Amino acid sequence: MEAGSWSGAGRSEPKDLLRLITCGSVDDGKSTLIGRLLHDSRLIMDDQLQALAADSVRHGTVGDELDFALLVDGLEAEREQGITIDVAYRFFTTPRRSFMVADTPGHEQYTRNMATGASNAQAAIILVDARKGVLVQTRRHSFICALLGIRHVVLAVNKIDLVDYGKDAFERILADYRAFSAALGFVSVMPIPLSARHGDNVIARSANTPWYDGPCLLDYLERIDVQSETASRPFRFPVQWVNRPDSEFRGYAGTVASGSIAPGDDIVVAASGQLARVARIVTSDGDLVRAVAGDAVTITLADDIDVGRGDMLARPTERPDVADQFAAHLIWMDQDALLPGRSYLLRIGTRSGVPASVTTIKYKIDVNTREHLATHGLALNEIGFCNLATAVPVSFDTYEANRRTGAFIVIDRYSNRTVGAGMIAFALRRAANIAWQPLSVGRKDRAGLKNQKPCMVWFTGLSGAGKSTIANLLDQKLFAMAHHTMLLDGDNLRHGLSRDLGFTEADRVENIRRAGEVAKLMVDAGLIVICSFISPYRAEREMVRGLVGEGEFIEVFVDTPIEECVQRDPKGLYSKAKAGKIKNFTGIDAPYERPEAPELHLQTIGASPDELADVVIRALVERGNL
Known part of the structure; x- marks a missing residue:
């Protein structure tokens, strides 16, 4: 980490x-x-310079000089506010190396944007204002960089000109950052004093800092070695698609995530354990004698085995983990809490599209202090350490061992939004010794004995809508x-199964999960299971639908206007909720998400509960359940 520890010797590796x-x-x-890097490296076209000059007059913050920030801050809102909101990517190249730079926002509310940029980065430039020193956001971003697997950091002490190029200010910041970052596990931290505005120590050593004898920023970035780390890891090949242009050719296309492979090498499908031998490594420029990390190739096999999109190929002696439960750090990126x-x-x-859920949030992390805090959920930009369970086993490495195969994203199954990003810490082996016990008497046998087709009739609606009344009549009939x-x-x-749960959003989710699992067991027993729950969230109703077979979940929306529910108020709950005596009450201070395409839509105004129960019976007859 010493400023003078850099060696400027050249090297002859090919540009990467x-x-x-x-x-x-x-x-x-x-x-x-x-x-400044782009400008001083002469990588800006004349028309871009002219546009920059015009923009500097209109939006600039540095007087008559060119405002180099405007080359990157492309959003109009950013230019007006003088801040970066989105992640801006810039590509440039020098004789020694090519670079892809992600400029990320500094504001705390855009932490998810910063994490997005860091997820694919191999090195980070962490800037510190020489006047202000190490700030809360410096610590936050450094922690996220470490969490996301970045191991090489440049501590760029910027605006050194505003402290008269003082060595003392630089060394004070360096000492503060050393003390903070010692526990973050960075392989290297290169401190460089610089002035981005004036170009000091950016692409050339500056005479204004004679006390600094390390490299300039560009020189260091051109020479830092990050490639050998990926190449030395075990071979991993996630299959992107099956390439079969005709009946004579079958190959598996993808990009080598780590390690290397050659024709004649043995490989294994990680999840299934099937063995095969590599026959060819095919590219558009001809066959390769060896494929290494980063190569996009099609691998053909000498043996006929079952391989599909999403499978991972590995060497038999260096297999990844395969499990349906694991622990992971999770960065939450959505307004709706996890x-x-x-x-x-x-x-x-x-x-x-792998169904999964967080089974436990062990703790959330205060990224400023690294303190572990108890929590029942994760809000936007919060980071937690969680246990997750997937519907099927998946292949992975720990994120520390391999960033490419140890990362995942979380998608909201209803809106298809990306809501989180995770880094796997280790596999959980809790169910390793548990297998499904085959049953001699199956669902069809039990249903046949009862002369009915089992299903789950799921009544949903506001409190007081009439769900329980209609469900009870249906049960009687x-x-x-x-x-x-x-x-x-x-x-x-x-009163029993969920007596430990309250009415927070997290507790409502868990209540429906439990109810759904119980109802599923009853469907397996051949019963027609009538369920009456407010179940206010679409996601949980869809989760329960996924527990049973096609056509076995019948969503019945009991649609009663809230004004009518309030007027009925059979249990006096609405009046208590309005008086503040009941919190998180659906329709008052908690949301209800109406079904968008229920199997049955019962409008209670103008119809009696008895008539509506008969509507459900007719539907069950038409569907063949009765």
């Missing part, structure tokens, strides 16, 4: 690509630094018809 991120607090000069028990979709490697049913009512379950 370095992915960088710039981060730090607001106004530390990130965009200006990138603009709730344990809610079903999401994961994209991990090239495999997408089916019983009178000699059908085998069971009625699960939300209030009744809260």
Whole structure:
């Protein structure tokens, strides 16, 4: 970490690509630094310079000089405010190396944007204002960089001109950062004093800092070695797609995530354990004698085995983990909080659409102090350490061992938004010794004995809408018809199965998860299960739908206007909620998400509960359940 520890000896490796991120607090000069790098490296076209000059007059903040930040801050809102909001990517190249730079926002509310930029970066330039020193956001961004696997950091002490190029200010900041970052696990931290505005120590050593004998920024970035780390890791090949242009050719296309492979080498499909031998490594420029990390290739096999999109190929002696439970750090990126028990979709490697849920949030992390805090959910930009469970086993490495195969994203299964990003810490082996026990008597046998087709009739609607009344009448009518049913009512379950749960959003999610699992077991027993729950969230209703087979979940929306529910108020709950005696009451201070395409839509105004129960019976007859 010493300023004078750099050796300027040249090297002759071929030019490669370095992915960088710039981060730090607001106004530390990130965009200006990138603009200065582009300008002083003579990588800006004449028309871009002319546009920059015009923009500097209109939006600039440095008087008559060119405002280099405007080369990167492309959004109009950023130019007006003088801050970076989005992640801006810039590509440039020098005789020694190519660079992809992600300029990320400094504001805390845009932490998710910063994490997005860091997720693919190999090195980080963390800027610190020489006048202000190490700030909260410096610590926040450094922690996220470490969490996301960045191991090489440039501590760019910027605006050194504003402290008269003072060595004391530089060394004080360096000492503060050393003390903070010692526990973050960075492989290297190169401190460089610079002035992005005036170009000191950016592409050439500056005479204004004679006390500094280390490299300039560009020289260091051109020579830092990050490639050998990926090449030395075990071979990993996530299959992107099966390439079969005709009946004579079958190959598996993708990009080598780490390690290397050659024709004749043995490989294994990580999840299934099937063995095969590599026959060819095909590219558009001809076959390769060896493929290494970063190569986009098609691999053909000498053996006929089952391989599909999302599978991972590895060497038999260096297999990744395969599990359906794991622990991971999770950065939450959505306005709607993460709730344990809610079903999401994961994209991990090239495999997408894997149903998963967070089973436990062990703690959330105060990124400023690294303190572990108890929590029941994660809000926007918060980071937690969680246990997750997937519907099927997935192949992965720990994120520390391999960033490419140890990362995943979380997708909201209803809106298809990306809501989180995760880094796997380790596999959980809790169910390793548990297998599904085959049953001699199956669902069809039980249903046939009862002369009915089992299903789950799920009544949803506001409190007071009439769900329980209609469900109870339906149960009576089916019983009178000699059908085998069971009625699960939300209030009744809260006296036993869910007596430990309240009415927060997280507790409501867990309540429906439990109710759904119980109802599924009853469907397996061949019953027609009548369920009456407010179940205010679409995500949980869809989760329960996914527990049973196609056509076995019948969503019944009991649609009663809230004004009518308030007027009925059979349990006096609305009046208590309005008086503030009941918190998180659906329709008052908690939301209800109406079904968009229920199997049955019952409008209670103008119809009696008895008539509506008959509507449900007719629907069950038409569907073949009765």
